[in-house]
Amino acid sequence: MTEFEREEQAFRNALTKHAAEAPSVPAMTGPSRRRREVTVLAATAAVAAVVVGAFMAVPALYDAKDSSDPAVAEQTTKVDESDWQWVGLHAVEVIAPIDWGFAREAVRPDCINPDDPEDPWGTTVPGAPYVTVTSLQQASPSIGCTAPRPGNPDPAFGDLPFQLWQPHVRLDAVTDFTGQQPAREDGQWTHEGWRLSRRTFDDVQVSVLTAPGGADIADEVFDSARTVETNHVGCTTTSPFTTGFPEPVGEPLPPAADVQSIAVCDYSRINGAEGLQGSWRMTQQQAQDLTAAILASPPGGGPDKPQNCTPDMWGDSAVVLRFFGSNGSLLADAYVYTQWCFGNGIVTSTGSHVLTEDNCSPVFARPEVAWWSGQKQVMKVCRP
Known part of the structure; x- marks a missing residue:
């Protein structure tokens, strides 16, 4: 075992200990915070998040909307961390392929002209399979864009033009800062060989899009879902x-x-x-x-x-x-x-x-x- 591998294993052992001892901190309450006279940046490129390690036992998490299911199941799933990485939002984590880099999605996908390779709205569209966690802080300009084109897929797939799709694992908060539920529903959809699967765990919605001919990893992703106190x-x-x-x-x-x-x-x-x-x-x-x-x-x-x-x-x-x-x-x-x-x-x-x-x-x-x-x-x- 190399020095780095020994450090990595020690770090993982410590995380297990901290997770067991982590204190519970109350969620904050208070007035909605709005910025004044600030500079806003758009999100940019993707960088792969690589986590290397051995096999890890992962508690499975059932859909929290069914009160008859436990928050964390007794069964465990073996996850090969040489092939998978963890991605999380709030206390929920799932796995995604390790070679899918983290990327922010286009701010206004409904404004993109897929027939124009120089369309500035499309410059932030990921060009390879990716993982993402949506943020309520990402600025979205309030402008009118073109109406959906005839033949577009089911709205469950979102507003990104079909020609620009990439396989991905996406995590969204179930509610936004207004307390509203998202427009997306849980379920499964297909379009010309593409497969979209969506499930909600606690307060996080997980979406998995896979390409025609590619492995349908939705079950692996959903089966890995877990809640943690330390990520x-x-x-x-x-x-x-x-x-x-x-x-x-x-x-x-x-x-x-x-x-x-x-x-x-x-x-x-x-x-x-x-x-x-x-x-x-x-x-x-x-x-x-x-x-x-x-x-x-x-x-x-x-x-x-x-x-x-x-x-x-x-x-x-x-x-x-x-x-x-x-x-x-x-x-x-x-x-x-x-x-x-x-x-x-x-x-x-x-x-x-x-x-x-x-x-x-x-x-x-x-x-x-x-x-x-x-x-x-x-x-x-x-x-x-």
Whole structure:
């Protein structure tokens, strides 16, 4: 076993321990948070999320809408993690093929002209099989587009033109920030050999689209569904953020040399849609470089422009950084605030640090955790 494999196994063992000991944190309540005078970014390209490991026993999860079914079944499923990766939303996780990269879908698929390869609306359409988790924070322009063309497939397939479809696994929250149920229904549909399957687990709807001639993986995906308190990269699935800008408790940030990995955990703070909405794992040198950048940044927090925002709101999301050592043990947490006009910075148990390009941009280096909006001064360092 290589050194990296030993570290990987230690990390997995620690996750099992943390999952068993994770505290329950109440979901936040409070007023809906709306931004004022902020810069909005559209999501971009896909990066493959690779998780390598051995076989893992996975609790199966039954449809929570049937009260006669247990939340987590007693049976388990063997998942070969050399072929599969985990993808999750809130406390629900399912598997997807490991070579399907994470991608954000087109903002307005109904506006795309499939006959125009230079149509700007189509530039963000994934060009290969992918996994995705939808975000309520992704900006969607309110404009009129063309009516559906004759011969379009069942509306259950969505608005993306048929010619641009790619196989995918997609996770959606069952309700949006208004408390409304999504228009999609659970079920199965086919169109010219394409197969769409959709099921709801707890508060997450999982959709699987497979191509003609390709393996129909829907059963494998659905059978793997599980609820967790700590997810596959080490993030707790309950949010630590209620009102304001809380500070983490526990140990101070360790020396960079002691850090072997960082779990990057993105939590929605939108009223009615709180919870873990994205995560990824930063390893080895990248994790040590980020730790060093945080420790080297000036104290005090910021950049802020408090005159631009109301004092009783705090932005739509916040990030937790969880620092793990070589034996997989949790060393410390830090909170990253980037979305509002005040309170910005990286907060540890011993104080706040100013956001810099070196300590903020790595947090948003992969599309699983996106920086959607914020003050221009923050954008310059977090999304340069």
